[in-house]
Amino acid sequence: MAITTFHPVLIHGRSAWDLGELPRDEYEERLRLVRQVLDEHDVSACIIVGSTPNYANLAYLTGVRPQFMSSVMLVHRLHDTVLFAGLGGARGLYHVRAINFVDDVRYYASSTEGARAVLGEWDETGGRLGVVGRTDVPYKVGTGLEAGLEDFDLVDLDEAFMNLRRHKRPREIALLESAASIVERARDAAVTEFLESSVPYRAAVAAERTARVLGARDARLLANLGDAPELRPIEGSTGPTSEHLVLHVGLERAGYWAETTVSFPRVTAAAPAAAAVAAMRAAVRPGAVLGEVAKAGLAHLDSLAERSLALEIGLGQGVGLGVEEELAVVPTSTTRLEGGEVLSFRCVTESADAGWCADASTVQVTPDGPRTILPSFWA
Amino acid sequence: MDDKPYVRRRKRLIDAAAAAGMEALVCYSSGIHSFLEMDSVWYTTGCKPLGPSALVIAPDAAPVLYVQPSWDVPRASESADVEVLASTDLFASLGKDLGSAGVGSGAVGVCGTEKMSASDVERLDAGAGAGWRDFDEGARQVGVVKDEHERALIQRATWIAEEGYRHALAEVRPGMREYELTGLLDVFMRELGADDNFLLVSASLHNRSVHASGDRILAAGDILLAEISPSFKGAFAQICRTAVIGETPSMLAEGYELLREAYRRGLTAARPGATMGEVVKAVNAPLEDAGFEEFCRPPYMRTRGHGMGIGSPFPISVSADSPIELKEGMTFVLHPNQYLPTTGYLLCGDHIAVGRNGAEVLSGQRAELDVAGR
Numbered sequence: 001m002a003i004t005t006f007h008p009v010l011i012h013g014r015s016a017w018d019l020g021e022l023p024r025d026e027y028e029e030r031l032r033l034v035r036q037v038l039d040e041h042d043v044s045a046c047i048i049v050g051s052t053p054n055y056a057n058l059a060y061l062t063g064v065r066p067q068f069m070s071s072v073m074l075v076h077r078l079h080d081t082v083l084f085a086g087l088g089g090a091r092g093l094y095h096v097r098a099i100n101f102v103d104d105v106r107y108y109a110s111s112t113e114g115a116r117a118v119l120g121e122w123d124e125t126g127g128r129l130g131v132v133g134r135t136d137v138p139y140k141v142g143t144g145l146e147a148g149l150e151d152f153d154l155v156d157l158d159e160a161f162m163n164l165r166r167h168k169r170p171r172e173i174a175l176l177e178s179a180a181s182i183v184e185r186a187r188d189a190a191v192t193e194f195l196e197s198s199v200p201y202r203a204a205v206a207a208e209r210t211a212r213v214l215g216a217r218d219a220r221l222l223a224n225l226g227d228a229p230e231l232r233p234i235e236g237s238t239g240p241t242s243e244h245l246v247l248h249v250g251l252e253r254a255g256y257w258a259e260t261t262v263s264f265p266r267v268t269a270a271a272p273a274a275a276a277v278a279a280m281r282a283a284v285r286p287g288a289v290l291g292e293v294a295k296a297g298l299a300h301l302d303s304l305a306e307r308s309l310a311l312e313i314g315l316g317q318g319v320g321l322g323v324e325e326e327l328a329v330v331p332t333s334t335t336r337l338e339g340g341e342v343l344s345f346r347c348v349t350e351s352a353d354a355g356w357c358a359d360a361s362t363v364q365v366t367p368d369g370p371r372t373i374l375p376s377f378w379a
Numbered sequence: 380m381d382d383k384p385y386v387r388r389r390k391r392l393i394d395a396a397a398a399a400g401m402e403a404l405v406c407y408s409s410g411i412h413s414f415l416e417m418d419s420v421w422y423t424t425g426c427k428p429l430g431p432s433a434l435v436i437a438p439d440a441a442p443v444l445y446v447q448p449s450w451d452v453p454r455a456s457e458s459a460d461v462e463v464l465a466s467t468d469l470f471a472s473l474g475k476d477l478g479s480a481g482v483g484s485g486a487v488g489v490c491g492t493e494k495m496s497a498s499d500v501e502r503l504d505a506g507a508g509a510g511w512r513d514f515d516e517g518a519r520q521v522g523v524v525k526d527e528h529e530r531a532l533i534q535r536a537t538w539i540a541e542e543g544y545r546h547a548l549a550e551v552r553p554g555m556r557e558y559e560l561t562g563l564l565d566v567f568m569r570e571l572g573a574d575d576n577f578l579l580v581s582a583s584l585h586n587r588s589v590h591a592s593g594d595r596i597l598a599a600g601d602i603l604l605a606e607i608s609p610s611f612k613g614a615f616a617q618i619c620r621t622a623v624i625g626e627t628p629s630m631l632a633e634g635y636e637l638l639r640e641a642y643r644r645g646l647t648a649a650r651p652g653a654t655m656g657e658v659v660k661a662v663n664a665p666l667e668d669a670g671f672e673e674f675c676r677p678p679y680m681r682t683r684g685h686g687m688g689i690g691s692p693f694p695i696s697v698s699a700d701s702p703i704e705l706k707e708g709m710t711f712v713l714h715p716n717q718y719l720p721t722t723g724y725l726l727c728g729d730h731i732a733v734g735r736n737g738a739e740v741l742s743g744q745r746a747e748l749d750v751a752g753r
Contacts, residue, residue: 004448006429009414009610009688012565012578014558015591053411067591069413090678095581095590107678139497205570212562226457230450233429235612237572312448 003250003259003323004313005220005233011052011067013217014253017099021178021254022063026171027101030060030164031081037160038077038130045076045122046130046157047115049145054136056321057161058083059255062100065217070137072111072145073102074118080104082118084111111141112148119152130157162326167340172256172320173364174376176342179216179251179258180362181375186211186219186249187260194245194264200224201239203262207249208234216251223247229355231348246356248346250323257319258373259344261358269351273310273359275300276347280315280329281361284370286339294331297347306349316345319362341365342373384528385460389423391521393436396488396514403437403482404514405473405507407491409499414577414608414615418689419490419518420444426459427574427613427689431499433469434461437480445472458612470499474506484508490518522691524708529690530732532614533710536573537730537741540607540618543568547580548622548751553599557581557592564607573609577617577687580605582624585723589716599625603751604726606716608687615687617712618742619728622749634722635748640665641715642727642746645683649713649731649738655694655701659683662715663699671719680717684728687712709733710741 038046050058051070058073059065062083073083082104085096090107097105108114119125129152134142146154168176186207193199193206204223211219222231224246225239231248247262263270276297283296294315301307311330318324319342327341346360363370396404406419410430420432423442430447432455442461446452449465456463466472477487484507492513495503503511525533547564561580568576579589582601589604597603601624608617621635641662648661662683663675674680684697686709694703694711714728727746732739 004429006427006575007411008575009412009615010577010579012561012576012591014561014593016558016593018594069415091588091681092590093678094587095593099593135497138493139495139500140493142497205566208569209562209566212565213559215558226454228453230453232451232454233574234569235427235454235572235574237570309450312450 003220003248003257005222007053008218009068011065011218013212013219014215015067015099015217017063018254021175022171024101026169027061027063031075033164034061034075035077037157037164038075041130041155041157041160043128043130043155045074045119045124046132047149048073048075049131049133049137049142051137054133054322056165056324057132059321060161060165062102063255064096064100065255070141072115074115076122079122082106084108084114112145115145116148126151128153128155130155132157132161162324165320166318166324166327167338168320168342168364173342173373175254175256176258176320176362176373177376179253179256180373182211182214182216182253183249183251183258183260184375185214186251187247187262190245190247190262191264198241199239200242200245200247201234203245204234204247207247211249211251216253218252220250221247224356229350231356244355246358248358255321257323257344258362259319259346259360261346261360263357263359267354267357269354270357270359272300272302272306273347273349273357276310277345277359277361280345281363281370284337284343284363284365286337286365286367288337290327290329290333290335290337291331294329294333297345298331301349309350310347313346313348315347316343318342319344337365339365339367383460384526385423385425387526389436389442392423392518393438395517395521399488399514399517400486401488401512401514402486403435403477403480403488405487405489405511406434406436407489407495408432409494409496411494412575412689414688415685415692415695416493416688417490417515417519417522417691418613421613421689422518422522424459424461426455426463429454431469433473435473435476437477437482440476440480443476445469468502470502470506477507484510487511488514488517490514519691519693523693524706525690525710525732529614530710532611533616533730534741536609536611536614536616537618538743539568539571539573539609539611540616541742541744542571543607543609544605544618544620547605548749551597551603551624551752553597553624553752555597557595557597560597561592568609572611574612575610577608577615578606583723587718588724589726597624597752599752602631602723602725604724606726610689613689615689616730616741617687617728618730618746619712619714619716619726620746620749621726622751624752625750627748627750631722632748634719635725635727637665637669637719638715638717638725638727639746642713645713645715646731646738646740649705649733651705651707651733651735653705655697655703655705656699658697658705658713659699659701666715674718674720683715684711684713705733707733707735713738
């Protein structure tokens with residue numbers, strides 16, 4: 001995941017389904033679109049595998065992000081969708097039923113056996129079967145699934161699903177704006193704390209507290225927590241004081257991500273990072289190639305070392321239900337923007353006097369160019 | 380205190396691998412941590428990986444830890460007891476080390492295969508040769524008995540969990556949302572040094588299970604469930620607690636006392652030489668005697684306890700059919716958590732260590748039915 005930090009063993013923030021934000025008709029429409037994909041690929045059913053870090057396809061149809069390890073769902077052109085819940089065995093079914101769109105939630109000790117059982121109920125015993133996400137889960141899980149479905153001719157539908165998800169729907173934009181609201185508040189909390197204590201560790205903790213109390217389900221933070229200038233995840237219970245605060249915050253609310261950076265106080269050395277992000281934003285339009293967008297940003301970084309650091313941390317990617325590496329902003333990308341995508345740009349640079357500096361911006365690709373994903377007002 | 384725990388762990392691992400016919404070990408981590416899986420890089424170096432990382436342990440060769448991203452090298456170097464280098468291709472780097480050590484593919488054991496993607500396996504085949512052998516189970520067995528260092532980290536994590544719970548009891552108020560309380564609790568424990576948390580907090584008048592926190596507004600009379608599992612420097616501990624917001628109904632107190640008795644019976648049974656099945660039988664006995672036999676099975680409960688990563692997750696599950704024999708030095712959480720029709724789901728449990736003469740509870744205070752938010 002491009003928003004790096006320690007991967008948590010359990011996604012443990014707010015886990016709820018707000019029917020006002022994502023009513024059933026939203027999921028009904030998404031299911032209709034997926035069934036259309038099945039028709040186009042001449043498959044009656046498909047199996048969707050998702051994990052805690054790679055949950056987008058599952059969440060698109062259910063609202064569920066597996067808290068822990070992986071989950072599976074099956075979609076049929078005619079029959080009702082079935083979801084397998086993973087955490088805590090059968091004990092966890094009650095909660096998953098309460099927070100997701102799919103009514104038929106089951107527990108199977110083996111997802112492969114469960115999949116075979118459901119396909120049997122649907123009289124699907126062989127032939128073409130769509131599959132999504134089999135490379136997004138650990139090798140042993142993926143190969144176990146493939147071995148258990150050896151009677152079927154598996155047809156990968158990952159690209160087709162990505163094509164559905166890359167064009168953000170209006171309610172998705174609203175949720176991205178909600179996530180942006182929280183990330184802004186988290187950033188404000190960090191700066192306020194830093195002004196008081198001059199301790200980046202305390203600022204990072206303040207940002208996480210604000211994010212979680214306002215309803216972030218997942219929060220990823222890196223800051224200049226050590227004596228050296230590089231960003232680090234939060235470890236330990238304290239950190240040194242510093243003249244600068246550099247913070248990278250990514251968070252998820254209701255499945256949707258927002259990220260921001262802090263370079264405080266603003267110093268001249270931060271100008272290249274800001275210029276790179278501004279240049280990438282300016283290059284955004286339907287028809288633009290992501291590789292060219294990346295190069296527009298890199299053009300503002302003078303040295304090879306600057307470009308290397310920026311590329312290793314990442315210049316950005318698509319964002320929505322998860323971090324969309326399919327839309328990675330890298331100079332080698334030949335992916336052409338179509339319009340409707342949301343891209344999260346960032347640039348991190350290092351200078352001898354000011355340490356690391358960072359800038360970020362999230363935009364929707366529209367026919368008129370970039371439209372900034374701004375915080376909504378409620379947070 | 381053991382001043383070279385990781386040297387000794389690497390020695391134990393390579394000895395175990397040698398006994399199985401292997402000459403070298405690759406420890407791999409994807410950086411995606413799991414509560415129920417071992418992270419062999421953390422276990423053998425002390426560095427909790429931020430991203431993909433790999434270590435080669437070979438006789439007569441100094442181990443090198445390869446990490447990604449490259450900018451994480453300073454942090455990793457501070458925690459690891461081996462040389463840390465950045466690598467853009469971990470599998471090529473470890474293949475080179477194996478080649479220098481003169482170890483053929485068939486003599487290489489690999490820990491961390493549970494976390495490998497299909498492309499990782501392809502690149503491992505290319506770097507180390509396709510004849511490598513899966514050593515995940517071997518590594519888990521080596522870590523079954525916790526060493527002094529891991530035990531100290533677990534003890535510290537237990538302290539953080541207890542302090543966190545005390546903080547939650549002090550903060551909880553009717554009118555708060557579940558997720559707000561969880562956020563405050565989580566970040567409080569972070570400030571005490573927790574680097575992660577397997578945290579489940581939920582509440583209602585009659586709980587069906589414990590689950591991730593939602594939008595529910597807490598109210599007087601709610602039964603608050605908290606499964607609190609912080610990690611300190613990569614070692615997890617867990618406590619399971621129940622509190623009432625406001626007054627305690629007598630039926631709830633009686634139900635909770637039944638769980639406490641089940642827990643006490645389990646503690647007594649948890650001695651070196653006993654099987655996990657015997658521990659479960661002891662836990663279930665008072666519940667069955669009280670007429671709740673059918674509730675001693677899923678979906679009314681999950682398990683009577685479990686081990687925890689990111690060291691060895693043994694004994695995996697404290698379940699009736701587990702043949703695992705308890706050994707001195709094992710640690711796990713013992714929790715007779717379950718649903719009772721009279722009270723709803725309740726949590727009661729602690730992290731314990733198996734001592735020479737029986738179970739040792741790592742918590743300072745055992746679970747009792749607490750009252751909060753008045």
